[in-house]
Amino acid sequence: VLYPGTPAPEFTLPDQNGNAVSLAGQRGHWVLLWWYPKASTPGCTVEGQALRDKADDFRSVDCVVIGISFDTSADNKVFADTQEFGFALLSDLDHEVGRSYEVRRRPDDQYAEFPLRTSYLIDPDGVIRKAYAVADVAGQPEGVLKDLAELSAGT
Amino acid sequence: MTDLPVRGGKAPARVRPLRIPIDPRVTDEASDSAALAARVAQVARGGARAAVLGVNDGLVTNVCLILAVAGANASRTNVRLAGFASLIAGSFSMAAGEWVSVRSQVELFSGLLDELRRLVSRNPRLILDELSAHLEATGFGRETAQTASTELPLDEPRFVRFAATTLFGINPDELGSPATAAGTSLANFAAGALVPLVPWFFTGGVLATWLSIVLTGLASLVVGGIVSRSSGRGVARGALRQLAIVAGASAVTYGIGRAFGTAVG
Numbered sequence: 001v002l003y004p005g006t007p008a009p010e011f012t013l014p015d016q017n018g019n020a021v022s023l024a025g026q027r028g029h030w031v032l033l034w035w036y037p038k039a040s041t042p043g044c045t046v047e048g049q050a051l052r053d054k055a056d057d058f059r060s061v062d063c064v065v066i067g068i069s070f071d072t073s074a075d076n077k078v079f080a081d082t083q084e085f086g087f088a089l090l091s092d093l094d095h096e097v098g099r100s101y102e103v104r105r106r107p108d109d110q111y112a113e114f115p116l117r118t119s120y121l122i123d124p125d126g127v128i129r130k131a132y133a134v135a136d137v138a139g140q141p142e143g144v145l146k147d148l149a150e151l152s153a154g155t
Numbered sequence: 156m157t158d159l160p161v162r163g164g165k166a167p168a169r170v171r172p173l174r175i176p177i178d179p180r181v182t183d184e185a186s187d188s189a190a191l192a193a194r195v196a197q198v199a200r201g202g203a204r205a206a207v208l209g210v211n212d213g214l215v216t217n218v219c220l221i222l223a224v225a226g227a228n229a230s231r232t233n234v235r236l237a238g239f240a241s242l243i244a245g246s247f248s249m250a251a252g253e254w255v256s257v258r259s260q261v262e263l264f265s266g267l268l269d270e271l272r273r274l275v276s277r278n279p280r281l282i283l284d285e286l287s288a289h290l291e292a293t294g295f296g297r298e299t300a301q302t303a304s305t306e307l308p309l310d311e312p313r314f315v316r317f318a319a320t321t322l323f324g325i326n327p328d329e330l331g332s333p334a335t336a337a338g339t340s341l342a343n344f345a346a347g348a349l350v351p352l353v354p355w356f357f358t359g360g361v362l363a364t365w366l367s368i369v370l371t372g373l374a375s376l377v378v379g380g381i382v383s384r385s386s387g388r389g390v391a392r393g394a395l396r397q398l399a400i401v402a403g404a405s406a407v408t409y410g411i412g413r414a415f416g417t418a419v420g
Contacts, residue, residue, distance in 0.1 A: 037306070037309055038172045038174070038309060039174075040172075040174040040175075040177065041172045041173055041174055041308045041309060042173060042177065042275055042279035042282065042283055042305070042308045043279075043283060043304070043305025043306070043308060044305075045177045045279055046279050046280045046283060046305075047305075049179070049180075049280075082176065082177070082179060083177070083179045084179045110170060110310075111170065111306070111309050111310075113170070114172075114309060117302075117305065117306075133302075135297075135298040135299075135301035135302045135305075136298075136301050137283070137301070137305055138280055
């Protein structure tokens with residue numbers, strides 16, 4: 001996991017519709033980058049649903065929500081369309097961005113093909129301000145929004 | 156550098172994540188929760204069905220029958236015939252019953268898996284919360300329990316097995332086969348039923364009747380003791396209780412046989 005204060009590694013990856021999305025393109029906005037293990041599985045679905053249901057709250061504090069995994073764009077499209085997600089889901093097929101964000105598991109882990117469930121809160125200057133090893137998938141948005149409110153008040 | 160053996164559970168050749176169509180929104184939280192609770196309770200009742208031992212059934216059935224027939228002053232040949240017919244009929248009845256019972260369990264389990272998938276599809280959060288709560292109750296910290304419950308669906312077969320075992324108390328690996336259960340039941344009942352019948356192959360009258368009672372009493376003590384021991388209770392108490400049950404049932408049947416034999420014999 002990357003520690004707060006670390007500049008967020010840059011990336012440009014395709015979203016579920018095949019459009020390239022870069023971190024640099026989000027400068028000036030807060031970004032919640034949520035890594036999820038596998039599209040359309042129960043844990044990731046509940047996590048995505050919880051973020052979807054707080055979309056207005058994230059928008060109101062100028063925070064862009066971006067999901068990212070090792071899934072294909074096609075799998076992510078099914079996931080996003082079925083769950084009516086209004087945010088981008090990016091595909092890191094070669095796991096290279098996952099490596100730079102330190103969300104890859106050990107090669108001998110039985111789930112090595114899935115990234116760790118980790119979220120990063122990145123500030124408008126592209127610096128990581130919070131890193132979350134997400135356990136409570138449904139409760140994540142409340143914690144992040146609370147942190148966002150505190151961080152925004154401090155800047 | 157030498158390769159160290161991989162620690163932990165053996166990983167499957169390729170994990171298959173649980174990816175079923177999940178409704179985007181939960182429409183009726185309370186109804187889903189009630190449905191799950193009702194299903195769990197129903198399975199718990201079914202799973203707690205009395206584990207009746209075939210040997211015990213054979214003992215009680217045949218000693219009662221033999222005493223009833225003997226009580227009606229039947230000849231040694233007739234007692235033997237009746238006892239043997241009871242042994243055959245009871246054995247096959249038990250085998251058929253057990254076959255149906257285990258077969259039903261297998262079907263129940265596959266129905267539960269369908270239901271589990273439907274619930275995950277309708278309300279994945281409910282299932283994850285239930286699993287997490289169970290893991291917490293087992294002794295895991297909250298974060299560990301939550302992480303585990305969201306990681307388990309990354310491999311569908313193991314997730315389904317774990318969820319079924321945890322939520323419904325049914326382990327698919329322990330269901331056994333209907334044929335094995337039927338065969339075991341048949342053999343156990345026959346063994347139990349043979350005990351009170353054996354004396355009638357060698358002697359008859361009052362001596363055979365007493366020998367049936369004594370042999371059945373001894374066998375009951377053994378069966379009662381074994382059952383109590385396996386359930387962690389006192390051996391002597393279990394053995395004596397079993398003896399009392401068999402003695403009571405036998406006395407009543409013998410009395411009825413005598414009354415019936417006097418009336419129609």
